[in-house]
Amino acid sequence: MALATLKQIVDEAEKGGYGVGAFNVNNMEQIQGIFQAAGELESPLIIQASFNAVKYAGLRFLDHLMKAATETYPDVPVALHLDHGPDFDRCKTCIELGFSSVMIDGSIDYSSKEKKKPARSFEDNVRITREVVDYAHSFGVSVEGELGTLGGIEDDAAAEKVMLTDPDQAAGFVEKTGVDCLAVAIGTSHGAYKFKEKAVVEVDRVAEIHKKIPNTPLVMHGSSSVPVELTDKLNSFTVIKKGTDEKQGPFIDFLGKRYFMDKDYTSARELVYDLLFKNRLKKTMGVPIESIQQGIQRGVRKINVDTDGRLMITTAILDVLQAQPDKFDPRDYMGPARQAVYEMVKSKIFAFGSAGRAKDYKPRSLKAMRDYYEKQKSGGK
Numbered sequence: 159m160a161l162a163t164l165k166q167i168v169d170e171a172e173k174g175g176y177g178v179g180a181f182n183v184n185n186m187e188q189i190q191g192i193f194q195a196a197g198e199l200e201s202p203l204i205i206q207a208s209f210n211a212v213k214y215a216g217l218r219f220l221d222h223l224m225k226a227a228t229e230t231y232p233d234v235p236v237a238l239h240l241d242h243g244p245d246f247d248r249c250k251t252c253i254e255l256g257f258s259s260v261m262i263d264g265s266i267d268y269s270s271k272e273k274k275k276p277a278r279s280f281e282d283n284v285r286i287t288r289e290v291v292d293y294a295h296s297f298g299v300s301v302e303g304e305l306g307t308l309g310g311i312e313d314d315a316a317a318e319k320v321m322l323t324d325p326d327q328a329a330g331f332v333e334k335t336g337v338d339c340l341a342v343a344i345g346t347s348h349g350a351y352k353f354k355e356k357a358v359v360e361v362d363r364v365a366e367i368h369k370k371i372p373n374t375p376l377v378m379h380g381s382s383s384v385p386v387e388l389t390d391k392l393n394s395f396t397v398i399k400k401g402t403d404e405k406q407g408p409f410i411d412f413l414g415k416r417y418f419m420d421k422d423y424t425s426a427r428e429l430v431y432d433l434l435f436k437n438r439l440k441k442t443m444g445v446p447i448e449s450i451q452q453g454i455q456r457g458v459r460k461i462n463v464d465t466d467g468r469l470m471i472t473t474a475i476l477d478v479l480q481a482q483p484d485k486f487d488p489r490d491y492m493g494p495a496r497q498a499v500y501e502m503v504k505s506k507i508f509a510f511g512s513a514g515r516a517k518d519y520k521p522r523s524l525k526a527m528r529d530y531y532e533k534q535k536s537g538g539k
Contacts, residue, residue: 161228162235162521164259164300164460165338167202168375170519171459176511177450180204180377181503182241182464183220184211187492188471189227191499197231199504199513204259204460206239209248221255235521237300241462244268249290258524259300261341262290265321277321280331287335295336295535298528302377302460305331306343325366332371339460341377342367344453359449361456368457375459378450447509454510461510467499474498 171178181192183205196203205227207220215223224238240260243249245268249260264283266275278286287303294301306323323342332340344360368376401416402408409416450461478491485491507513522530 160232160235160521161225161258161524162202162237163298163338163524163527164204164237164239164302165527166300166519166522167204167235167237168339168459170202170515171512172375172457174511174515174518175454176515177454177459177461178202178204178512179503179506179510180206180239180241180460180462181467181506182206182208182211182462183224184214186223187496188467188499189223191496192503193227193231193234193236195500195503195507196234196236196516199507200233200516201507201512201514202235202516204237204239206241206261206462208241208464209244211241212252217251217255221257225256233516235516235519239302243290246286246289246293250293253294253297253299257299259302259338260290260294261302261304262287263304263341265304265306280327284331284334287331287337291336295531296528298524298526298531300338300527301336302339302341303331303335303337304341304343304377304379322360322363323367325363325370328367329370332374337374339375339377340367340371341379344378359445359453361449361452364453364458365456372457376453376457377460377462378453378458379462380445451509461506463506466502466506470498470502471495 167178178201181188181204183189183192184207189205192203192205195201205224207215207224212220221238228234228236228238237259238257240249240252240257242263243252243260244263246262249262252260264278264286267278268275283303283305287301291301291303305328306321321343323344328340328342331337342364344363364376364378401411403416403418406418409418411417444465450458454461474495474497475491478485478494482490
C-alpha cells in the first residue's frame with residue numbers, strides 16, 4: 159500500500175515545482191476513475207472527503223473504498239485526507255480510522271446555525287488549529303490549516319464574508335500552529351458559482367505569502383474550472399412527459415410541474431418560458447487552468463477539485479438516459495460516469511505537472527512521520 163502523508167506529497171511537490179490534485183469523492187466510481195488516471199500517469203494523488211461526503215457514504219464505507227484503491231494501485235503515493243474538518247472531534251475520528259491527513263478549518267465557526275458561517279478570530283483559529291496539530295502529529299498525520307475565508311458554498315463551508323489571506327498574518331499563523339500546509343484565500347470560491355464574468359485570482363498574493371512562509375506549501379481551494387461546455391450541456395437536458403388528467407385534460411409535465419393545454423395557450427406559453435429560462439445553471443465561470451498554473455509557479459502545491467467532477471458525472475449520466483431512456487441498470491450510466499471522471503483527472507494531472515512524479519520517492523510510514531514530528535518537537539535532537 160502506497161499510503162503517504164500530505165506533508166510528504168506537498169513537500170516533494172515543492173522540491174519539483176509542480177502541483178498535486180486533491181479530488182473530492184463520494185462513491186466508488188469516483189474513486190476508481192481518479193485512481194485509474196493517477197495510476198496510468200504515475201502521478202501522486204490526494205483523495206479527500208468532506209464531512210458531508212462522509213455523512214452521505216458512511217465513514218467506514220468511504221474509508222474502506224479509499225483503502226481498497228490504495229491496495230489496487232500500490233505504486234501511487236496517495237494521501238487520504240479529510241477536507242474542511244469542522245472541529246477537533248471529527249478530525250480525531252478520521253485520524254483514528256487511518257486517514258493520513260486532515261484539514262482543520264478554523265477560519266469559520268461551524269457551530270453557528272446560520273447558513274453563512276461567521277469568521278473566527280485569528281486567535282480562535284490558531285487555538286483550534288494548534289489543538290488538532292498536536293494530536294495529529296502524535297500519530298504522524300499531516301494537518302492543513304486555513305487562513306482567510308472563501309466565497310461560495312461547498313457542503314457546510316460557507317463563509318459570511320470573503321476575507322483574503324494577509325501575508326504577514328500567514329507567517330504568524332504557521333509559526334503558532336505548526337501546520338504542514340496552508341489553504342489561502344486568493345479570490346477563488348467553493349461550488350459552481352465562482353465568477354460571473356472574468357475570473358480574478360490574486361496570484362501575486364500567492365507569491366507574497368510564499369515569500370513569507372517559503373517552507374510551508376500552499377493550498378488552493380475552489381479550483382474547479384467549471385467548463386462552459388459542461389454547464390451548457392447540462393442546461394440543454396430536459397425532462398418532459400405528457401399525460402391526461404381526468405378533470406383538466408391533457409398536460410405536459412416538465413420537471414414535476416404540470417402545464418395543462420388550455421384554449422388560450424397560457425400554460426403553453428409558461429412552459430416555453432420555463433424551458434428557456436428556468437431550471438438552469440446560472441451563467442458562471444470557474445478558475446482558468448492558466449490561473450492555477452500561475453499559482454503553482456508561485457508556491458501552490460495542493461489544488462482542490464470537486465465541482466468539475468460533479469459536472470462530469472452528471473452530464474455523463476444524463477447523456478446515457480437522454481439517448482437511451484429505457485436503461486435502468488446503474489452500470490449502464492455509472493460506467494460512463496466513471497470514465498468521465500477518469501478523463502477529467504487525467505487532464506488535471508497533465509495541467510498541474512504531476513505526471514511521472516510518483517517514481518520520485520517512496521512514501522514514508524505514519525510511524526516514520528511520527529518520529530519526525532517528535533524530533534522536530536525536541537529541537538531536532
